[in-house]
Amino acid sequence: xxxxxxxxxxxxxxxxxxxxxxxxxxxxxxxxxxxxxxxxxxxxxxxxxxxxxxxxxxxxxxxxxxxxxxxxxxxxxxxxxxxxxxxxxxxxxxxxxxxxxxxxxxxxxxxxxxxxxxxxxxxxxxxxxxxxxxxxxxxxxxxxxxxxxxxxxxxxxxxxxxxxxxxxxxxxxxxxxxxxxxxxxxxxxxxxxxxxxxxxxxxxxxxxxxxxxxxxxxxxxxxxxxxxxxxxxxxx
Numbered sequence: 001x002x003x004x005x006x007x008x009x010x011x012x013x014x015x016x017x018x019x020x021x022x023x024x025x026x027x028x029x030x031x032x033x034x035x036x037x038x039x040x041x042x043x044x045x046x047x048x049x050x051x052x053x054x055x056x057x058x059x060x061x062x063x064x065x066x067x068x069x070x071x072x073x074x075x076x077x078x079x080x081x082x083x084x085x086x087x088x089x090x091x092x093x094x095x096x097x098x099x100x101x102x103x104x105x106x107x108x109x110x111x112x113x114x115x116x117x118x119x120x121x122x123x124x125x126x127x128x129x130x131x132x133x134x135x136x137x138x139x140x141x142x143x144x145x146x147x148x149x150x151x152x153x154x155x156x157x158x159x160x161x162x163x164x165x166x167x168x169x170x171x172x173x174x175x176x177x178x179x180x181x182x183x184x185x186x187x188x189x190x191x192x193x194x195x196x197x198x199x200x201x202x203x204x205x206x207x208x209x210x211x212x213x214x215x216x217x218x219x220x221x222x223x224x225x226x227x228x229x230x231x232x233x234x235x236x
Contacts, residue, residue, distance in 0.1 A: 011067040013045060014076045020043040023041070026219070037233075045079070047158060048154060066087045066088075070086075091181075096198075097193050119164065123156050129159070130159075137216065183205075186209060187210050187215065187217060192215040208228050
């Protein structure tokens, strides 16, 4: 029989060094939880690894049209605002930020030297840079199975481009001026986006805190993230 339930289109955008697989557990949980609708997912990102990217759409070729909800992880939150031909009803940040680098008006950000050290190294030895990043991002003292770094060959030029963007990107105004419903989910002890950093990026939003030091919340806490996103969908 044909499925006559309404369609909900969801755009998923991963951040630096991420991959589409990050969303797989979350997407499965969300599709199961939203019983009143069919959920269609579109995953996009810069493509940081040299494999057939599991149906991933390069961010430069992202589809146009309307999405009921767009979800960014980490730097993918900034990517939510980069699509000229996309309209959105709701936006979600999971372990994300609207500005990364520290500045005179943003002391909570990450120091410039961190990025300045990583940038030349990622072009020469991307694997070592990624290993260090993953070690920092993937600790989980509670024993949850963490997201594993893709073992496909990294694309050093795209990784470098992504790091350069983190030095200058500032989407605080775009986020704050978005008039649809918004949701922010963050880890209490995330080492990549600290609680202080997250609070500074989203001063006008209630933050749903997840007690963890893992940065990969869609993977380590898919049920929690799916429940919060379902509530956003069904109550707005």
